[in-house]
Amino acid sequence: MLLAILSSGTGLQAGYWIGYEADDFPENVGWMRVYGDENGPQQGGAERTLEDGVLTLDGLRNDQIFDFYEIQRSIDPGPGEMFLAEWRVLVDPRSDARDVGVVIARDDPPGHVAFRVGPGALWIDADGVTIDLEPNVFHTFAFTSADMQEYQLVIDGAVQYGSSFDSYSILHSYVTFGDGVQGEWSLSRWDYFRFGAVPEPAPLLALLFAPGAWRRFTRTCARR
Numbered sequence: 001m002l003l004a005i006l007s008s009g010t011g012l013q014a015g016y017w018i019g020y021e022a023d024d025f026p027e028n029v030g031w032m033r034v035y036g037d038e039n040g041p042q043q044g045g046a047e048r049t050l051e052d053g054v055l056t057l058d059g060l061r062n063d064q065i066f067d068f069y070e071i072q073r074s075i076d077p078g079p080g081e082m083f084l085a086e087w088r089v090l091v092d093p094r095s096d097a098r099d100v101g102v103v104i105a106r107d108d109p110p111g112h113v114a115f116r117v118g119p120g121a122l123w124i125d126a127d128g129v130t131i132d133l134e135p136n137v138f139h140t141f142a143f144t145s146a147d148m149q150e151y152q153l154v155i156d157g158a159v160q161y162g163s164s165f166d167s168y169s170i171l172h173s174y175v176t177f178g179d180g181v182q183g184e185w186s187l188s189r190w191d192y193f194r195f196g197a198v199p200e201p202a203p204l205l206a207l208l209f210a211p212g213a214w215r216r217f218t219r220t221c222a223r224r
Contacts, residue, residue, distance in 0.1 A: 015081045015197035018071065022055040022190055026069040036182075038064040046179055055190045057178055060094055063185045068101075068178030069193075075173060076107040076148050077197035085143040085195035087177060093119045093136050095186035099179055102141075104195075105171035106148035112171040113143070113151060113163075117188075122155070126166035131155065138191060146200060 020026055025048065027033040035045030046067035047058040059065035077083045083104075091100050097118035105112035114125035120135040133139055133155070145151040145165075152162045177193045179186055 015078055017194070017196035017198070019192065019194040020069075020190075021192050022050060022053050025050065026055070031069040031071055033067070033069055034176075035067040036065070038062050053191065056187070057190070058187045059099070059179045060092075060185050060187050063096075064182050065185065066179050066182050068176055068180045070174050070176035072174040074107050075104075075175060075195070075197075077146065080200055081197040082144055082146040082200050083148060083195070084198050085175065085193075086141060087193040088138055088140045088191035089117060090136070090138040090189040091117050091119050092187035092189075095119050095188070096181075096184035097121065098123055099181045099184035099186035100188045101177070101180045102193075103171070103174075103176045103180070104143065105169070105174050106165060107173045109167065110169045110172040111148070111165040111167045112169045113165055115141075115153075124161070124163065127163055129161070129163075131160060138189070 018030070020029065020031065025033075033045075036042060037044035044065065045059075046065055047056075047061070048067070049056045049058075057067050059067060075083060085102075085104055087102060089100070095118065098116035100117045102115045102117070103112055116123040116125065117133075117139075121133055122131045122141075123129070124131075140156055142154040143151060144154075148165060150162065150164050153160055155161075175195050177190070179188065
């Protein structure tokens with residue numbers, strides 16, 4: 001886990017940390033559930049199961065199903081900290097390309113980053129960038145930002161991409177994951193979703209998280 005690497009390198013504790021480990025439904029452990037189907041909001045939603053520490057959201061019955069989870073709170077890191085979000089998810093091959101997603105919205109000024117995870121690719125809304133993924137397996141994602149202006153994304157432990165928050169936004173102070181689109185269908189399996197403010201990396205890790213250098217390098221890893 002990236003959090004463990006950062007903590008061991010600095011010896012400091014996280015400013016705050018919110019971890020969903022799929023041992024209960026998200027709304028029972030501090031998340032707000034937003035859901036609906038062809039009959040309207042707060043009707044039906046996805047067929048949900050919890051098994052072996054994995055939350056399954058099955059919305060294949062109807063493309064009007066949506067079922068996602070959000071926390072609204074101040075999320076920006078303080079001095080000497082960085083924001084970290086990490087998640088592990090598998091998107092079933094029967095799913096549409098952009099139904100499953102994660103949105104991270106900074107505090108002030110408004111701005112956000114939106115990721116759409118499909119059966120075989122990650123799509124980044126603001127940049128129009130697609131990153132290929134191996135289908136029908138779990139993938140791990142780690143998102144970091146020290147200033148909530150630029151960010152870095154690591155997929156499956158490999159450096160993949162760096163870019164900027166979308167400033168043409170009214171979104172602020174919240175994090176969300178799940179099935180967020182009406183008009184597409186999906187089945188997704190979530191092993192965990194965690195986020196918080198953690199100590200900035202130790203000097204030996206600083207190069208990895210330097211926004212300018214990493215952004216130039218990782219642009220070559222994405223397919224437009």
